[in-house]
Amino acid sequence: MSNPVLVVGAGPVGLTMAAELARYRVPVRLIDRMPARTDQSRALAVWSRTLELLGVAGCADAFVAAGLHAKAVGIHAGGKILARVTFDGIASPFNYLLMIPQSETERLLEDHFRSLGGQVERGTELTGFVDGGHSVSCTLKHAGGESETVEAAWLIGCDGAHSTVRRMLGLQFEGDTLPTGFIVADVHVTGLTMPPDELAIFWHPEGAVMFFPVMPGRYRIIADIGSAALHVPDLKEVQAIVDRRGPGGVILSDPVWLSDFGVNERTVRDYRAGRVFLAGDAAHVHSPAGGQGMNMGMQDAFNLAWKLALVIRQEACPALLDSYGIERRAVARQILAQSGRMTRIVLLASPLAQRLRGFVVRDLFKIPEVRRAVANRLSGIMIAYPDSPLNMGCATGLRGAWPGQRFDADFTIGAGRLPRFTLVATDDAEAQAMIARHSALLEPEIRQPLDGKGIWLVRPDGYVAATARSGNWPVIEKALMRIAV
Ligand SMILES: Cc1cc2nc3c(=O)[nH]c(=O)nc-3n(C[C@H](O)[C@H](O)[C@H](O)COP(=O)(O)OP(=O)(O)OC[C@H]3O[C@@H](n4cnc5c(N)ncnc54)[C@H](O)[C@@H]3O)c2cc1C
Known part of the structure; x- marks a missing residue:
């Protein structure tokens, strides 16, 4: 072996x-x-794109069954809701945030x-x-x-x-460490009036406190602690922060995890x-x-x-x-x-900056397109590889994804035990000949495109490697020759 x-x-x-x-x-x-x-x-948080890829790998069902399907996130301040972003508009079969x-x-x-x-x-x-x-x-x-x-x-x-x-x-x-620390608590929560499948962020002049549902009645709570030294909090400290910064009337009990963390930004x-x-x-x-x-x-x-x-x-x-x-x-x-x-x-400390933040967020998130764009971006479905050395061709004039973009299909791409590219094209003699020439790289089955004027070569991970107008097979051939041994 x-x-x-x-x-x-x-x-x-x-x-x-x-x-x-x-x-x-x-x-x-x-x-x-x-x-x-x-x-x-x-x-x-397991986001839509990860769930899509787990689906291709063959194990998304177990995740979907085990997690809580969060439907929205709300940002609150001064007893009012500033913004609410729902996840049901995410352009994925997994149009929610899985909390697990x-x-x-x-x-x-x-x-x-x-x-x-x-x-x-x-x-x-x-x-x-x-x-x-x-x-x-x-x-x-x-x-x-x-x-x-x-x-x-x-x-x-x-x-x-x-x-x-x-x-x-x-x-x-390479990178930095932020000067602010955070505390985290996984606890039982009563008295929170938000829907149980909604994330809630509360901004307060002193800092933020955030509630992430884990399962009915249980939440992850995160709060910033400014320049105070990192330390593992006890339940009393977390309750006091929630009382000061939260919506009021929230009672915490039965902590299963209390911890702290600093934030590093490094690659x-x-x-x-x-x-x-x-x-x-x-x-x-x-x-x-x-x-x-x-x-x-x-x-x-x-x-x-x-x-x-x-x-x-x-x-x-x-x-x-x-x-x-x-x-x-x-x-x-x-x-x-x-x-x-x-x-x-979240960490803005000056009262003026906090007021400005409130106005901007409230006005910006009134626009449905902004809310949808934020949800789609967080979900991971917008992740693309526009500068990949594997990209070839372009999709000008075609209805469909560009090289480097996620290919949005109503059929599964990349499942099975062999890593294979998928040819999405009109099934004709040239397409069949391409598959015969590159049988070590291509799935044997040709998939029908939404736009019959184009050809898409899709990678095993669901991103487009090459696009061309129908008949322009040299583009696809070149893309495959670049990869083939
Ligand atoms: C409070 C908090 C909340 C978070 N929330 C989210 C969230 O909601 N969504 C999200 O996407 N991310 C979140 N993250 C980040 C997430 O936890 C990490 O990105 C993730 O755990 C990274 O996974 P990993 O497998 O790369 O590393 P790790 O989970 O750290 O696993 C590394 C493994 O390597 C092993 N190991 C190390 N050295 C050796 C060695 N020499 N030999 C053998 N084994 C070794 C370790 O034992 C460990 O099991 C959060 C992090 C924190 C702290």
Whole structure:
């Protein structure tokens, strides 16, 4: 058997990565230094685009059944509602925000990985590696103290914000730490008058307090604590903040998680060094505002897995792998900027700035297009790769997605056990000939386009690689030749 891919870290990103590689029948080992899965609820928000990709992977149903479907977010100040954004207009079959504790997300991903024949090796730590050019020689330390050397075909560091892999590569984690800390509490809540499937943000001159529903009666509460030293709060402190900043009459009880966190906004410049990749928090960290961190990391995994599978199967040239860092770093930069803006708006301290914020938000969010755009952006369905080196052609004059954009189809793209592109075109002799020529890259089935005047070549992760007018097959041929071995 060929050398396995070694995935380090069985958080949500490592689990997604390993499960996707297993789906493509790539030999993979997934290790985590902790003896057991996290029981912390950390990331709660799973957005539409992540659910779409989990659907393609074959495990969205379990998530949808296990989570709470949040329908809207409201921003309140001074006893009034300033803005309310509903999620039902998100242009996705998953037109809601799924609230599910990270511990549950990891459990479901692990079940999925197991259903594909995988197993998480816990109590196993990566302590060193040497990239030899043709493989990576990795040193593992097991819980009992014994050492093991693994010859890995590729090494993927999904080992979180304090990544060992990143440190050993000597990569800088460039960025800043915000001067403000936050406290977080998962508690039982009574007396909140908002609908139980709605997120509620309360702005107060002293700071913000936010309520995120986890399940009926239980909420995640987050509040900023200014320049006070980070500390784990007790229930009394959280109740006092809620009393001062919240809507009044809200009673907290039965805390299951009380914690604090600081906000770092950092990314690496390179997601890859030789045979070693980084994904998830190992490559980027940012404010939890907007609930994007885990979503972005899981989408790193969905982006890399099919490319790596094609290269390992010798069906695509290794240069395909360079597109991973280019595409995902651009997304990270956008999301860091977006979540940073949201955090700084929440943290505005001067009374004048706070008043101005209130006016602007109230007036801006009266416009339905603004509300829809905000929901669609948060949902992840607007994520695109306009500068991808894989893009070819253009969609001028065609009704449909451009190269780099998500292909919105009423059929599933990318499901199954082989990483294959989908040809969306009128089924004719030329289309059939294209499939025959590139059978190692293309699904055998041709899909009908919405606009019969165009051809779309769609990647296994649902993004458009190439577009052309009907008959302009050289564009599609060129796009495939760039990838083919
Ligand atoms: C309060 C809070 C709320 C959040 N809310 C959201 C949200 O709503 N939505 C969202 O998308 N994101 C949210 N996030 C961010 C989210 O939690 C992270 O982005 C996510 O956990 C990153 O996943 P990961 O798999 O990259 O890393 P991690 O979850 O950190 O997993 C890394 C794993 O690697 C293992 N590991 C580390 N080093 C080694 C080694 N040398 N050998 C073996 N194993 C190793 C660790 O044990 C760990 O299990 C939130 C974060 C916080 C703090």
